[in-house]
Amino acid sequence: xxxxxxxxxxxxxxxxxxxxxxxxxxxxxxxxxxxxxxxxxxxxxxxxxxxxxxxxxxxxxxxxxxxxxxxxxxxxxxxxxxxxxxxxxxxxxxxxxxxxxxxxxxxxxxxxxxxxxxxxxxxxxxxxxxxxxxxxxxxxxxxxxxxxxxxxxxxxxxxxxxxxxxxxxxxxxxxxxxxxxxxxxxxxxxxxxxxxxxxxxxxxxxxxxxxxxxxxxxxxxxxxxxxxxxxxxxxxxxxxxxxxxxxxxxxxxxxxxxxxxxxxxxxxxxxxxxxxxxxxxxxxxxxxxxxxxxxxxxxxxxxxxxxxxxxxxxxxxxxxxxxxxxxxxxxxxxxxxxxxxxxxxxxxxxxxxxxxxxxxxxxxxxxxxxxxxxxxxxxxxxxxxxxxxxxxxxxxxxxxxxxxxxxxxxxxxxxxxxx
Numbered sequence: 001x002x003x004x005x006x007x008x009x010x011x012x013x014x015x016x017x018x019x020x021x022x023x024x025x026x027x028x029x030x031x032x033x034x035x036x037x038x039x040x041x042x043x044x045x046x047x048x049x050x051x052x053x054x055x056x057x058x059x060x061x062x063x064x065x066x067x068x069x070x071x072x073x074x075x076x077x078x079x080x081x082x083x084x085x086x087x088x089x090x091x092x093x094x095x096x097x098x099x100x101x102x103x104x105x106x107x108x109x110x111x112x113x114x115x116x117x118x119x120x121x122x123x124x125x126x127x128x129x130x131x132x133x134x135x136x137x138x139x140x141x142x143x144x145x146x147x148x149x150x151x152x153x154x155x156x157x158x159x160x161x162x163x164x165x166x167x168x169x170x171x172x173x174x175x176x177x178x179x180x181x182x183x184x185x186x187x188x189x190x191x192x193x194x195x196x197x198x199x200x201x202x203x204x205x206x207x208x209x210x211x212x213x214x215x216x217x218x219x220x221x222x223x224x225x226x227x228x229x230x231x232x233x234x235x236x237x238x239x240x241x242x243x244x245x246x247x248x249x250x251x252x253x254x255x256x257x258x259x260x261x262x263x264x265x266x267x268x269x270x271x272x273x274x275x276x277x278x279x280x281x282x283x284x285x286x287x288x289x290x291x292x293x294x295x296x297x298x299x300x301x302x303x304x305x306x307x308x309x310x311x312x313x314x315x316x317x318x319x320x321x322x323x324x325x326x327x328x329x330x331x332x333x334x335x336x337x338x339x340x341x342x343x344x345x346x347x348x349x350x351x352x353x354x355x356x357x358x359x360x361x362x363x364x365x366x367x368x369x370x371x372x373x374x375x376x377x378x379x380x381x382x383x384x385x386x387x388x389x390x391x392x393x394x395x396x397x398x399x400x401x402x403x404x405x406x407x408x409x410x411x412x413x414x415x416x417x418x419x
Contacts, residue, residue: 078386090140257349340392
């Protein structure tokens with residue numbers, strides 16, 4: 001049974017039925033909470049659905065045809081170019097210096113195979129990083145390790161459905177090398193039915209939520225999934241987390257238009273949980289310094305997007321209304337984010353239809369500076385820039401920010417943009 005992204009995004013928040021219940025939850029959280037359940041110890045598995053996790057290599061050093069899909073580096077000179085027909089569950093960029101090589105690393109949705117494709121080397125062919133079969137991957141979280149000149153996707157946390165159980169498996173990739181006998185990919189399973197997970201900005205740790213009788217417990221573990229330690233507890237179970245800065249995890253209740261939502265900031269050293277925002281239909285994203293949180297609030301009648309200054313607690317409306325989950329932050333230009341937005345009108349509660357899969361809209365890509373308030377049109381898929389009209393569901397930037405990639409909702413094709 002193939003499960004798509006929508007299956008992991010249950011929209012209605014049972015724990016928040018209204019303002020009275022919400023206040024009660026806060027009282028419970030800060031004064032009455034009891035210790036949560038400990039997760040079962042994670043178990044390492046050498047094989048998943050294959051006899052070996054090594055990339056297949058023949059006696060001549062050529063990759064086996066049943067391992068690497070036939071994908072070539074784009075030769076189009078247009079601003080927008082296709083990287084893979086898909087369906088792609090998730091993608092990111094890697095970059096190596098001397099000479100600078102930009103590689104798209106992506107996971108095929110139907111089988112969980114991980115491929116690399118050098119997008120700035122015309123004619124290059126995709127290389128299989130992992131041929132471990134993981135059917136029906138619906139979500140991917142990347143562990144990105146980088147410095148001033150190098151960016152590597154050292155691991156990928158994948159989620160899929162097995163019967164009625166959400167399975168989470170963590171693949172740790174060996175360092176790139178020149179050997180014709182690649183090292184095996186290390187596989188680690190995390191506890192069942194994790195609702196959400198995130199990787200630290202340095203790619204050395206992961207965080208995830210384990211459901212409890214009264215909400216959820218947050219755990220932090222090493223990048224390979226070992227040594228999990230409980231860090232915090234929340235009185236909610238339907239929560240999404242991100243890890244924007246080294247010292248802060250951002251937790252936000254799952255959104256539905258008109259339904260009260262809350263966002264918390266969580267200190268990664270002490271585990272202290274602080275309420276940050278409270279609004280209807282709340283969705284959020286935070287910059288790498290956690291000085292600005294962009295959030296959207298939606299009801300069936302209205303929708304607005306704001307930036308919240310975490311130092312002054314002042315809020316300011318944006319000049320446009322991007323969905324925060326359709327934005328990615330620049331690491332090179334402070335207070336700059338790239339967002340996929342529709343240039344056409346959408347109903348205020350469009351987020352409900354988008355998550356259910358009953359609503360779709362063609363997006364354009366804009367950059368926006370929160371300090372100057374200036375936005376710039378970057379590209380329009382399906383227009384003179386190339387590509388096809390796309391409802392964009394996720395984006396990533398290369399280390400030098402000369403490239404942006406996105407996955408198109410629906411057929412989940414993977415595209416690149418020259419910035």
